[in-house]
Amino acid sequence: MSLFSDEKKRKINLGGSSSGASPSQLRNQVRQQRELRQQQKLQAEAATKIQSRWRRTQAVEHLRIDLRQGFESDVTGINGMRCLVLLGYDEDALGRWCSTMLQQDWSSSMTDSWLVLARQLSARLLISAANNKPNALLYLQVLDRLVQHPMSGPHVLRYLLARNYYTHLAKSLLATPKMAPVYPPLIPLITTPFRTFPTSSPEYRASLSSLFSNILVIDVLPNRLPLKALTEFTSKLPLARMDLLEPFTLPPIESSINLLSNLLTFAPPFYPALKTALPAYLTLLTSVLNSLPVGAFEPTSQDKVPQQQTWGQDSDDEDITVRVVAEFTQPVRLPDIDPRTSKRLQSLPTPVHLSKLATYAKNSLEFVRFLLAVATVWPSQRTNVLSVVTQGWMRELYRGYIRGSNLGKDSSTVLSPSNADGWPAILLLADAYAQMLLTMGDDEFFGTGDAAKTRTANPLSLDELTSWTRQLLNISFALYWRDREGALGPVSVGLRVSWDSARDVVTRCLVAIHERDSRRPFVRPDHWHILTDAGDVQGFVEAAKYEEENVDLGEDLKAGRSRKQLVELSPRLGILNNIPFAIPFDVRVSMFRAFVMSDRQRAGYNHPLMFPRDRSLIRIRREHIAQDGFDRLETIDLKTNFQIEFEDQWGQVEAGIDGGGVFKEFFTCLCKEVFDTDRGLWLTNKQQELYPSPSTYAKESHSLSWYRFIGRILGKAMYDGILVDVAFAPFFLSKLLGRQSLLDDLASLDEELWRNLMFLKHFDGDFDALSLTFTVSQDEFGVTRNVDLVPNGSSVAVSRENRLQYILLMAHYKLAKQIKLQSDAFFEGMKEIVQPRWLKMFNQQEVQILIGGVDSLVDFGDLRANTNYGGLYDDDSPYIKLFWSVVETFDQAERRALLRFATSCSRPPLLGFRELVPHFCIRDAGQDEMRLPTSSTCVNLLKLPMYKNPRIMKDKLLKAIMAGAGFDLS
Structure with a gap:
């Protein structure tokens, strides 16, 4: 063939197609040829890759064979270990190496090269064991020997800790059945780092944090371990060095619950040995609790436990528990919890556990935060939390954390971040002291007589109370008066309490102490006043009038605003309704009159003693003043002015025009009749003070209509400034204001019952001899019936442990439940005339003055x-x-x-x-x-x-x- 032959030259026809094909056909032919060439090219490349992969696989296989031969020829030597490392996860080779290693002494072989290879192999063993490979037991045994050996241990552990050591151990635990034989080496592997590294080393701290974030978050961990392994694990846990625990991000909510449950299993027996680690332990528990929803572990249905009512709560509410003092975001739905975990968790808020912890907590600030967190997660157990404080710790809490704190010393710095650490102690003490006041008599409060020597005596001196109440007053006033534009935010770091919640706790305690001072003063009258400068008072009054005129609470509540939101809109009204004693009494009376006058003007009412036109004419028979008043005034707006004319016994209208005098005469006679105890609606205590009758007759619908009418009449008297010569029992006025303090008010109803309950409170004898049950006897028209205070109360004996519950239930029944319908009807009628927020500017003694005048010298x-x-x-x-x-x-x-x-x-x-x-x-x-x-x-x-x-x-x-x-x- 000629070198320059034309056989392989591409033939190009420059003269067009000889076959006569069209241009489109030519284009299709060209495209098909191009696609064919592309396909041939891809096939060639694929073939090249397959050949390369095959050659590489063949080479690897030959290398593996060579490495395996090298390993087999020197299993425990340097060359053999090097070959094993290069072989990767060859389970057969790893098993052979482990079996051989367990039969030899390595000490003489531990050169630097050997240690490097041993570290790499230990990581292979750890991962394989975590994946539950067939030789897992062998792997863990060799790994245990490696980390236990004094020469190899530190090197191997340091290497493994940097490669998720505890994550793999946790995975191995989760994959291992309870009775599996891998536990003997597995448990020491978890605890060995704490015996290997000094406590000051970074490795020790890292191991401690990893232990808590990986091992102790395993679900029902104690139940996964055999008894022997559990004993060993518990004894070697480094709980006493929790003070070295580095902060770590809390795991998801399910793991956090497991961590809490496991700590409650392992830690309590070691409380005496924790010592310096106890604050860290409490801090960790608090962090976990604060990550959980409010009421996270409350049963879905439970008997209500009567405790303290919250400030502003209706005193007749069946649930008079101390509410949790926090407002948070919407609760997170908890995952399903193992019953064994749930059982362990329920041991945390029990009196036994809390008291034991308090013994070793040494009244620390961490323990204060912990108690607040417990009360948030278990609201129904709040009494248990507070009892830890009330049983001998209150004085230390005040003197250790509050007396020297700057929080509350000046109202202008209450919200300052520099005072953040003062909040936990002051909130816990305020809540606990308010709880204690529920069952503290005056003799105990003032430390008089034998009561000063009892265990329930007032833990704070009157001088301390004087100083502390001023702090509380400054705090409460500042939290109502704070900058409305500022963000509320948390009270302090690690404390799940909003500003509003903190204000409610402080206010509740402050009001309870002020009520005691109102009944028996122990401070100067001006001690309670915040605004004393005439200019400040005048400015406050004018602003409060403006807020009153522009805030319609009824309409706002219908529109969906909460009462707390309304406080935000009307801070001065919030002060007047919650801590009114911060403003002098005469100023509040003037504001009451101003509010009434403003209400008159808005509604177009005239003064009652004027002579307006078109007044309603009401004819009253002088012999039937009460009945005619009830019938004629039922449909009349009592805020308006109406004209009274009397009809004598012969049916003749008495002469005269009602210019105010006839109305007052009618009103005076009407009040005299409707408050007459012979009518069966009212009773009097020993001080001749009125309260609704608890009889069945008083609860009938007709009688309730009379209570509603009487409430309207009394409201009319207060609205028009007419003094009525009646005196109400203090406990009844407390109900009107929603501030009932159970045991304090009981004395104004039944002093003998109050003394008996006080005797029971201090009784140290045999409770069985008293034969008391949770029932109360109700005597009516000579017939006695027993009423259960709790379900099946006749079968529940009063004991030393539950006597305070019995005392509170008894007081609650007498003061609230048995006259609930009557009181509600009376208050409903009064509220038609007088706004409740006007009355809440006063305490019960001051309301009595509004009704009947001041009980002072006549000037x-x-x-x-x-x-x-x-x-x-x-x-x-x-x-x-x-x-x-x-x-x-x-x-x-x-x-x-x-x-x-x-x-x-x-x-x-x-x-x-x-x-x-x-x-x-x-x-x-x-x-x-x-x-x-x-x-x-x-x-x-x-x-x-x-x-x-x-x-x-x-x-x-x-x-x-x-x-x-x-x-x-x-």
Whole structure:
């Protein structure tokens, strides 16, 4: 063949297709040829790769054979170990090497090269064992010998710790059946690092953190281990060095629950030995608890345990438990928990465990945070938490963490981050002290008599309480007054309490102490006042009026705003409704009157003693004032003004126009009738103070309608500033304000029962001899029936352990449950007229003053300065001068009698006689000195004859006022 032959040259036809194909056909042919060439190219490349892979596989296989031969010829030597490393995860070779190694002594072979190879092989053994390979037991045995040997151990462990040592051990534990033989080497592998490395080394700390984050988070770990392995594991756990535990990210919620459960299994027996590690242990428990939802482990259904009610909670609520003082995000749904884990977790909040822990916690701040976290996760066990504090720790808590704290010393720095560490102690003590006050009598509180020596005596001195209440007051005031634009945020790091929750806890305790001071003062009256500067007070009053006019609580609640949100919108109203004593009483009374006046103006009502047009005319039979008032006023808006006319016994309308006096006369007579205890609706205590009857008759629908009507009438009196000469039992007024303190208020209902319960509280004898059960006897019309205080209460004996529960249940039944319907009806009627938020500006003693006037000395100087005169009398009349000179000689009993004679109420108005509507008036009643003075109480009018002789005037006045004579209807 010629070198320049044309056989292989590509033939190109430049003259076009000889076959006559069209251009499109030519294009298709070209495309097909191109695709064919591409396919041939890919096939060639694939063939090349297959050939390369085959050659490589063949080479590897030959190498593996060579390495295996090299290994077989020197199994435990350097060359053999090198070959084994290069062989990778050859389970047969690893098993052969392990079997051989277990039969030899390695000490003489441990050169540097040998240790390098041994480290690499140990990692192979660990991973294979974690994957539960057939030779897992062999692998763990060799690995155990490697890490236990003093020469190889540190090197191997250091290498493995950097390669997820505890992660693989945990995986091996999870893959191993309980009775498997791998546990003898597996358990030492977990604990060996703590015997190998010094506690100061980084390896020790890393091992400790890995142990907690990998091993102790295994589900039901104690149940996975055989008894012998469990004993060994427990004894070698480095719990006493938890102070070296480095912070680590908490695992997911399921693992966190397992960690908590395992710690509660392994740690309690070693509490005495933890010593310096106990704070770290408590911190870890607190962190885990704070990662769990509120009420995470509460049963889905449980009996309600009566404890302390929260501030602002309805006192009649069946569940009077101490609510958890935290507001968090929506709870996370918990995974299904193994019953064994759940059982262990329920041991954490028990009194036995908490008391044991408290013995060794040494009142540490970590223990304080821990208790708060426990109460958050187990709200129903809050009493157990607080009992740890109340049983001998409160004084130390105050003196150790609160007395020297800057938190609350100045209201302006309450929210400062520098005071963050002061919050846990002050919140725990406030909650515990409020709980303790529930069953603390006055003798215990003030440390008088034998009570000062009892175990329930007040742990804080009155001087300490004086200082502490000022701190609480500053905190509470600041949390209501804080910057509305600022973020609430947590109170402090590691404490799941919002600002609002902290405020509620502090306020509840503060109010409880103030109630005690109100009943029996132990601090100066101005101790409770925050705003004392006249300018600050005036500014506060004006701003509060503005908030009251612009915040409609009823409409806002319908619109979906919570009461706490409304407090945010109206901080001054929040102060007035929750800590009103921070504002002086006379200022609050003025604000009450201003709120009423503003309400009148908004609704278009006129003053009751004016003469407005188009007033409703109400006709009342004088012989049936209460019944006619009930029938005629049921559909009347009592805030409006209406006209009263009396009808005598013959059906004739009495002469006169109601300019206010007839109305007041009607009102005075009506109140006298409806509060008459003979009607069966009211009873009196030993102090002749009224409270609703607990009888069955008082709970009938007709009687409840009367309670509602009486509430409206009393509300009308307060709304119009009319003083009513009735006194209510303090516990009933406490119910009105939603501030009932069970045991303190019980004394105002039944002092004998209160003494008996106090005896039971301090009783140290045989409880079986008392034969008490959780029942209460109810006697009505000579028939006695027993009421259970708890389900099947007649079968539950009162014991030393549950006596406080019995005392609280008994008090709750007497004060709340047996008069719940009656009280609700009465309060419902009153709230139609007087806004509840207005009344919450006062405590029960102050509300009584609003109703019936101040129980203080009658100041005739003030009365004279606010007296009007009629007829022939004026301020310069000799008869008037003689009158004032005579009455100035009256003692207080006589002065009260004169005031009652002329106005129907023996107590002066709370802001002085300038508030008496209408003003006190004296009019002449002729010159007959033999005639006694008379009065028209409906218009506060004294009709005084023209006595010339001071002896005669005094004699006639005393005879009239002390005998109750002279009431004049004209």
